[in-house]
Amino acid sequence: MNAFEVNFDGLVGPTHNYAGLAYGNIASVSHRLVVSNPRAAFLEGLDKMKLLKDLGVKQAVLPPQERPDLHTLRRLGFAGTDAQVVSTAAETEPVLLAACYSASAMWAANAATVSPGADTLDGRVHFTPANLLSHLHRSIETRFTTKLLKTIFSNGDAFIHHEPLPSAAQFSDEGAANHTRLCGTHGNSGIELFVYGRKALELGEQGPRIFPGRQTLEASRAVARLHGLKSERTVFAEQNPAAIDSGVFHNDVISVGNEYVFFYHELAFADSEGLIEELKREFVSCSKRELILIPVSARRLSVAEAVDTYLFNSQLVTLPDGDMCLVAPAECCENRRVRAVLDDLLSGPNPISRIEYCEVRQSMQNGGGPACLRLRVALTERELALAHQGVFLTDSLYEALRAWAFRHYRDRLHGDDLSDPALIMETRTALDELSGLLGLGSIYSFQ
Numbered sequence: 537m538n539a540f541e542v543n544f545d546g547l548v549g550p551t552h553n554y555a556g557l558a559y560g561n562i563a564s565v566s567h568r569l570v571v572s573n574p575r576a577a578f579l580e581g582l583d584k585m586k587l588l589k590d591l592g593v594k595q596a597v598l599p600p601q602e603r604p605d606l607h608t609l610r611r612l613g614f615a616g617t618d619a620q621v622v623s624t625a626a627e628t629e630p631v632l633l634a635a636c637y638s639a640s641a642m643w644a645a646n647a648a649t650v651s652p653g654a655d656t657l658d659g660r661v662h663f664t665p666a667n668l669l670s671h672l673h674r675s676i677e678t679r680f681t682t683k684l685l686k687t688i689f690s691n692g693d694a695f696i697h698h699e700p701l702p703s704a705a706q707f708s709d710e711g712a713a714n715h716t717r718l719c720g721t722h723g724n725s726g727i728e729l730f731v732y733g734r735k736a737l738e739l740g741e742q743g744p745r746i747f748p749g750r751q752t753l754e755a756s757r758a759v760a761r762l763h764g765l766k767s768e769r770t771v772f773a774e775q776n777p778a779a780i781d782s783g784v785f786h787n788d789v790i791s792v793g794n795e796y797v798f799f800y801h802e803l804a805f806a807d808s809e810g811l812i813e814e815l816k817r818e819f820v821s822c823s824k825r826e827l828i829l830i831p832v833s834a835r836r837l838s839v840a841e842a843v844d845t846y847l848f849n850s851q852l853v854t855l856p857d858g859d860m861c862l863v864a865p866a867e868c869c870e871n872r873r874v875r876a877v878l879d880d881l882l883s884g885p886n887p888i889s890r891i892e893y894c895e896v897r898q899s900m901q902n903g904g905g906p907a908c909l910r911l912r913v914a915l916t917e918r919e920l921a922l923a924h925q926g927v928f929l930t931d932s933l934y935e936a937l938r939a940w941a942f943r944h945y946r947d948r949l950h951g952d953d954l955s956d957p958a959l960i961m962e963t964r965t966a967l968d969e970l971s972g973l974l975g976l977g978s979i980y981s982f983q
Contacts, residue, residue, distance in 0.1 A: 539723030542594040543910040548577040549600030549639035553949045560747035562783040564903035575945035577898030584894045592856040595929040602980045605636040619957035626955035635673035643904045644911040646711040652914035654725045657764035660696045666711030667700040670750040691922040698762045706736035709755040713786035716793040720823035722914045730756035731787035744780035774806040783843040794852035799830040849905030859889040869893045926975030
């Protein structure tokens, strides 16, 4: 069946700032309290989407979430007018205020886990929004993400939406950042690889020593059950604890797969050799062809260098002619050793025939590369037509979004600016106009 992989990218919100909230994410913490540029961040992300669209890859957008999240601040005891809530929080709990102003929903790879109809027992596309329990500023995204996905994919015959997993540490779920689908083509049944950082229900398990393993095995198994995946085509793999301690907070920082190609660092997994043998075996059984493996050795490139440049957080996409393109952060081009790896990749025996470097430095400084910014959804032509069309990127929508950002976004934002009551109305005015521009209706609480 003819199918496409659509990238649904999170539009960077107008409150993009560097609060250093993500423990375990080295870039996020190291840029704490640096002055951000929300307008530049938005335009960088939008230009990346335009690049993918111009390459012939189907591209859509996800609107920013409402920030500040006054609902959460009021639940935590802050009262009065909206301006008073923000003012009091800024004076007494500035970290809480920063969490409720975070634009982290831009990293849509954490929004949900998605299984296409080709893999599921009922033939429908399954969505499970991530609960993102590891950090407060991410966990508050879940409610709106659930609503948004149900709005975009509303046809019950084609799409099914599960509730987020229970809000317990044992079911900590970080979404598609720890999920990779390997298949012959996007329309064929494939292997779904779930990667976890820890086992929550088994005592005595040895995990990372410095940073927490965010995704649990229990959460990954639950999502696979909810999606009705066949056990013989579902693989669970443990992250290498040492890699987590080196800053690999999500698996998409250390590996990337697309259709029948898997590009990964040899130290990505606790048992890389065993995992690769399992993937090869199951892939041949499922797809009747060999899985193309592209490992990068630790001798060639350290985990620290991979994390610093986000090499494996590149987007690996299939072009209309069947060849593949790697969309990599500009930082990969600037690093001599990483650039050498990519130059060799182009000359190797694999279908990657093109590398495009994109500038997403505002996102990178907060700990998210090109792949962090997108949620991958494989859709048939019918399913594509049933999705809400207003979010699909066209040349006219691209121009309209650029103009919208120039009207509404600041070009500098510091942590101290979050106490400015004017920022509340600025963001509401912007989001109110955006929801109309995308044809999504009144999706925000203030509308």
